[in-house]
Structures are given as C-alpha cells and as structure tokens.
Amino acid sequence: NAGVTQTPKFQVLKTGQSMTLQCAQDMNHEYMSWYRQDPGMGLRLIHYSVGAGITDQGEVPNGYNVSRSTTEDFPLRLLSAAPSQTSVYFCASSSRRQGGPNTGELFFGEGSRLTVL
Amino acid sequence: AQSVTQLDSQVPVFEEAPVELRCNYSSSVSVYLFWYVQYPNQGLQLLLKYLSGSTLVESINGFEAEFNKSQTSFHLRKPSVHISDTAEYFCAFLGGGYNKLIFGAGTRLAVHP
Numbered sequence: 001n002a003g004v005t006q007t008p009k010f011q012v013l014k015t016g017q018s019m020t021l022q023c024a025q026d027m028n029h030e031y032m033s034w035y036r037q038d039p040g041m042g043l044r045l046i047h048y049s050v051g052a053g054i055t056d057q058g059e060v061p062n063g064y065n066v067s068r069s070t071t072e073d074f075p076l077r078l079l080s081a082a083p084s085q086t087s088v089y090f091c092a093s094s095s096r097r098q099g100g101p102n103t104g105e106l107f108f109g110e111g112s113r114l115t116v117l
Numbered sequence: 118a119q120s121v122t123q124l125d126s127q128v129p130v131f132e133e134a135p136v137e138l139r140c141n142y143s144s145s146v147s148v149y150l151f152w153y154v155q156y157p158n159q160g161l162q163l164l165l166k167y168l169s170g171s172t173l174v175e176s177i178n179g180f181e182a183e184f185n186k187s188q189t190s191f192h193l194r195k196p197s198v199h200i201s202d203t204a205e206y207f208c209a210f211l212g213g214g215y216n217k218l219i220f221g222a223g224t225r226l227a228v229h230p
Contacts, residue, residue: 004160033218040126042207042222043161050216058217090160104149104211104218108160 002026006091006109013081013116021076021112023091031094031102032074033058034066036087037111043090049074050096081116088113119144119212123221131229132200138193138224140208149211150191151218152182156204164206167191178202203228 007022025032033048035058045058049068063085065077074093078085092106124139142148149168153161165176172184182193191208208221 031216035220040222042123043220045217045219048216056216059219092161102211102216102218104151104209104215105163105166106153106161106218108162110160 004091004093004107004109006089006112008112009110010113011115013078013114015082015116017081019078019081021078021089021091021114023074023076023109024072025074025091025093025107026072027093027095027107028071029093029107030071030096032068033092033106034064034074034076035090035092036060036085037090038087046076046089050102078114081114083116086114086116119210119219121208121210121219121221123208123224125224126222127225127227129227129229130198133197135196136194136198136202136226138206138208138226140191140193140221142189142191142208142210144189144210144212149215150182150184151209151211152176152180152191152193153207153209153220154204155207155223161207164193198226198228200228200230202226 004025030051034046035043044060047066049055089112091109094106121142130136151166152164154164155161165174167184175181180195205223207223
C-alpha cells in the first residue's frame, strides 16, 4: 500500500518559473491538503480539498493554485516561483467521518524540497 | 482567532529521564487536538489524538497527553525517554469548521545518552 506519494522529491527553480508538485493517494480519502514547512514556523496550510471538484484556501494560499479532478490526485501549482517559496512541501490526506468533517488523522507524503534561486 | 502555541522550541533531555512538551490552544468552540511526530527526513505521523471522552490519551510507544479545558492545554509527556524518541513533535487542532488542521511551530526533542 503506497499511501501518499509526492513527486518530485527535490526541485530547483529560477525566480519566475512555474512548476507543479504532484500528490497522489491510494486510500480513497476524500480530504487532501498541502502544507509548507519552514524552520521555526511549523507547518502552514496552503490549500485543502474535501472532495473531487471542491477546494479551499488555507493559511498561506498566495502564489499557489490547486485543483481536484479526481479523488486520488491533488496537484499544487506554483504560478511564478519566488525565493520566498523555498520550502519543504507536504501533501496529506485523511478520511472523513461518515457524513461529517475531516477526522484530523492525516497521512503525510515524504515531502518535496523546493529551492527557488 | 483559533491557534495553538508550543511553548518550547527545543527540549534537551537525557535518556531514561521524563519529559513534558507543552502545548496551549486558543479556541472558543469544541476542539479536537492532536500530537504528530516527525523523524528526520520524513513526513509527519500521528502520535495521539483527543476527540472526546477521557481527557488522558495514550500512544502505543509510551507517550500520553492530557486535555485540560480549564488551562486550555494539551501537554505531551513520557515518563522515560529513549534515544529513538529524538524527533520534532507538533501539536495541532482541527479548526476552520473541522476542515483545517492547524499546527504549532514544533518542539525539537533531543535525547542524549
């Protein structure tokens, strides 16, 4: 069982370039999310999705786009990379209580380390 | 605003000593609280959770946390730590209509021989 898979694991970009971080999960989880991790700041929520076709903003959404066309995939797009987006990005998924909200029990990918020069 | 504060950024401790990692939350509504652990170069893993019921919750590797509503705290404790407990620990709560898991800044636990 693969769980949550993120690609690429490492990426170096130049300022202004665009790219997509891929995330896929095979647990049939409705809820998926993207976080960035920076030293001393913990994890900050970028965007999340409660199901296919539904996305919403987290704490730090500026400069990032997401879409959710299938239950399995939740890609994160950087439109025009900036040095401030240098970070480690984590994708996570969880199930929802029957007819209810997210359980909060997230399964994380291994992370994608992005450097923007 | 809902938030969670971890009071210590780093906690050094000797092997077999007890440890407490402190977490306070701010919320005016019912809270679901969590502790996650991150080992070096890995993603986070759920350590334990408080949803309702007993205020003392335990993990399979000897950690426990107590939900204290009057003090708005959810501190993590272990009576005797091992070298393998060296990791970063994150307190989190489920806010935003229960669709946003909000993390604290993390506490780096370093266990020394």
